Amino acid sequence: MEVYIDIVKDILIFISSLGILLASYRLWVEKDRKNIIYARIHILGVIDCACFLIFIALGEPLLAFVYLILAPFLAHAIANAAYNDKLDKLSK
Structure with a gap:
């Protein structure tokens, strides 16, 4: 039975x-x-949710928690970089 769980x-x-x-x-x-x-930010959020659920399903709650904490920082960094890039282009 354990073999089938590993295969799934x-x-x-x-x-x-x-x-x-x-x-x-x-x-x-x-x-x-x-x-x-x-x-890109939207798909990052969708992938984050999927990965979080997969880590929980695989029995890795610590990895899921770390991923849940770090992923919003990544999305914010991407959005902040895009926003600052637009500001730089508008000021020139």
Whole structure:
């Protein structure tokens, strides 16, 4: 029975990793969209929620907690960098 649980965990990790890679690839390839930074922040939030739930399902509450704490800082850093870049372009 333990073998089946490990197989299900491996499949869950593979599917989630594939989804994260596809979402990341699509966002980095498309550069002509207006306000692409907001789409990137949105997908970051979606991926964060998915990873948090996957860590909980895999029995890794410490990793889930660390990820839950650090991910909003990353989103804020991305938004802050984009905002400051726009301010620099407007002032010139």
